[in-house]
Amino acid sequence: MFDGATAEPVLGIDPGLSRCGYGVVRRDGHRLVPVAYGVLRTPTDLGLAERLAMLQHDLEELLDDVAPAALAVERILFQVNARTAISVGQASGLALAAAARRGIPVTHYSPNEVKLAVTGYGGAEKAQVQEMVARLCHLDAPPSPPDAADALALAICHLWAAPAERRAADAEGRAGGGGGGGLARAVAAALAREEGSR
């Protein structure tokens, strides 16, 4: 089980140029503690280069303030249209470069991986994810705007994914069982602990 020590925070980023969601979560024993969350915005009446410079400045400030142990970023799906892909690509590139220059490791998670980690079900609705984020982070209501909730979900996904994958690998090694359920089992176990500790 956990050693109960306060771990370094994980920063989740839901990249975007108009609204870039961020969520910082650390683990305190079994508890998930939301350290900070919100949205970085750039004014739409500025030029593209100026907006990117502003977002870059804000992201760098965030990384320096939070000093996260890891950055979790949403994997951009190739199914989106090219216009969205360019814009999200520009925003995500700034976050990735800023993290790498600070020696902060970056992990990408697909939307389905995040849903699976947070709700135990990869096909969960957005509202379910937001409700579970609120519950897991002990917030009275789903964080608003939704971009902030998505970023918190990414951070939670990262906090749980690595140990869950190790446990899943262990379980497979012992029982030869099918993979893929490791994360879901970890979520269920964590929720049971959350319920029990109230």
Place this chain on the structure above:
Amino acid sequence: MFDGATAEPVLGIDPGLSRCGYGVVRRDGHRLVPVAYGVLRTPTDLGLAERLAMLQHDLEELLDDVAPAALAVERILFQVNARTAISVGQASGLALAAAARRGIPVTHYSPNEVKLAVTGYGGAEKAQVQEMVARLCHLDAPPSPPDAADALALAICHLWAAPAERRAADAEGRAGGGGGGGLARAVAAALAREEGSR
């Protein structure tokens, strides 16, 4: 006509993660002078975030060394596939943000605008553009790799586009003639001057 003074250089960037072309051109009277050109590369065996950090570092160094008066960047077309759009978006975002943070104005040009500026024909083949870049920059052969030639073409496009557009506007104002030919006329005039000065 021109005053013959040596103008500040224009930096053209053809953004990409594996190969990011750059070309620096200044105008010395009627002559176009290629100051520097080449390609910034990032090793494909590094992680994405590390590659973006490396590209960002190299772009910032380039901007600080060259201190261009303007940055000309290729407009990413929405027709490309999403995978390309994400990657080019990530690279271009770094260039745009770095320029804006240094107060360097950024202008985007479509591939057709660049072809029109350099060859006088918006539907020109890539090889024609490269040959014209070599001719206009007094190079013995088209610059290699092609990404460098594309970046030089962007810089040339920017050096010619603004005054050509002013001349075109003047011509339209006087004669009420159709627009769009201004750039082509400027290219033809510049080439005639080039030929005459040899």
